[in-house]
Amino acid sequence: MTNVYLDNSATTKLDPRVLEKMKPYFDSKYGNASSIHAMGQENHIVLTKCKEEIAKLINGNPESIIFTGSATEANNMIIKGVAEKNKESYSAKATETPGKHILISTIEHPSVKKSAEYLKSQGFDIELIPVNSDGLVELDQVKKMIKPETILISVMTINNEIGTIQPIKQIAEFAKKNNILFHTDAVQAVPYVDLDVKGWGVDFLSLSAHKFNGPLGVGIAYLADRRSVTPLIHGGGQEYGVRGGTYNIPGIVGMTEALKLAYAEKDEYINQVSDLTQYLWKRIQEEIDDVSLNGSTEHRTPNNLNILFKRIEGEAILMDLSVKGINVSTGSACSAENLRPSSVLSKIGLEDNDLNSNIRFTLGKFNTKEEIDYTVDSLVETVRRLRSFTPIK
Ligand SMILES: Cc1ncc(COP(=O)(O)O)c(C=O)c1O
The missing domain is CATH 3.40.640.10 (Type I PLP-dependent aspartate aminotransferase-like (Major domain))
Structure with a gap:
């Protein structure tokens, strides 16, 4: 698996x-x-x-x-x-x-x-x-x-x-x-x-x-x-x-x-993780509609993408990806015991409608380009399917 x-x-x-x-x-x-x-x-x-x-x-x-x-x-x-x-x-x-x-x-x-x-x-x-x-x-x-x-x-x-x-x-x-x-x-x-x-x-x-x-x-x-x-x-x-x-x-x-x-190993690692993270973000933007990045683009750690997927529950994306063997987070807490919407995202001004529609991808030193390709391929399918029956407008 x-x-x-x-x-x-x-x-x-x-x-x-x-x-x-x-x-x-x-x-x-x-x-x-x-x-x-x-x-x-x-x-x-x-x-x-x-x-x-x-x-x-x-x-x-x-x-x-x-x-x-x-x-x-x-x-x-x-x-x-x-x-x-x-x-x-x-x-x-x-x-x-x-x-x-x-x-x-x-x-x-x-x-x-x-x-x-x-x-x-x-x-x-x-x-x-x-x-x-x-x-x-x-x-x-x-x-x-x-x-x-x-x-x-x-x-x-x-x-x-x-x-x-x-x-x-x-x-x-x-x-x-x-x-x-x-x-x-x-x-x-x-x-x-x-x-x-x-x-x-x-x-x-x-x-x-x-x-x-x-x-x-x-x-x-x-x-x-x-x-x-x-x-x-x-x-x-x-x-x-x-x-x-x-x-x-x-x-x-x-x-x-x-x-x-x-x-x-910092320099080598940061180059590697920046390239992979940017590649992931580029492919997501090219292949999925209505997505945006939460937070600063300039003052941001190079391994973090916190993305708003309009009109879908973040939890639904997370679970669907999890079934496909991809482990991500909604970013709202470090623990699954706490599933309240993210307070950080509300503090930076996300609208109430969007507070539950986010996924945090955080990459690390063991990730590969193949994994990112598999993630985007799976995500495209997940988002298409979930949006096809979403009640959220
Ligand atoms: C910013 C920040 N502070 C503190 C903690 C808590 O760290 P620990 O898991 O060592 O208790 C975390 C864990 O996610 C964190 O992200």
Whole structure:
């Protein structure tokens, strides 16, 4: 059975070279990196080396890297941890105005949005920064929204649905000038953007290994100053006491290797994925009527096509393609548990009628031209058939 995987923003295939690097840590090198004996200490050295290598790749400090179980955890740690810390420091200084204002972009991933919603229920003042019709956060908009009480701004580096690349350096510089902490969720950014935590001046950044051909179950919370968050997970004192839990050495080794490979092979990969994505879009436009691209054409990751297919339910296309062995997404959420229409697409101004008629194709390093040809051939047939009996005008 054919299997074409075009949902690389949801997760990616583990690179076989990464798997090879990980294997010994499941097999013979299984010491707990916090143990004092030789096997433990050997793995502690591995842990330290991984932090050094990752720090080089993202231009950050090794001591600022906190390994987590996912980017969802990293985002929760940062958003809630900053808020919690702020509460502590203000309760000690009762005369100061409590800094309870947090700004996040309106198109953040649910792990940021829902953390912020939780904080709202706890009395924090949360505001959503709107985006323009390309899905871009404009600095002028941010300037208008800050208050003296603003403690944190969070804007993702690249949006997971429409692939928009945000002006992170600009916003981070502005935040710094105004003494506001800045977080960017960079989960979709590897290797499309050269991560540069020091150059950008970001305080916090989140990553997830399974988005760049690394393993599931391991992420990074980069904390420029670890003292700016209150820990969420208490435990055995790992990660300087900021995040308890036995170190996932196979995962950490795998993530480090995946990040190294992603940046070492970046140019070749980006050329390859851009060509394939453009080829897919060209054929779709030539062979299917009434389609349009959602989001920016200019500030966009080269592997993302989020396409509106007028007059058809996206779910119907997805299911039909799935039967043909083609795996895509409606782009509205990372999980099939949540089938509500995309909020990102409504925020960039799609009409209500069109909100359920979209498909997200996200390509990756293992896709081939043959797969794209098979996808378009199948899609043409799917769209023709579904439109032949659609009730939607
Ligand atoms: C932008 C963004 N942030 C965070 C996450 C969550 O990552 P994880 O799967 O590691 O929890 C995702 C996953 O889709 C994402 O796309």
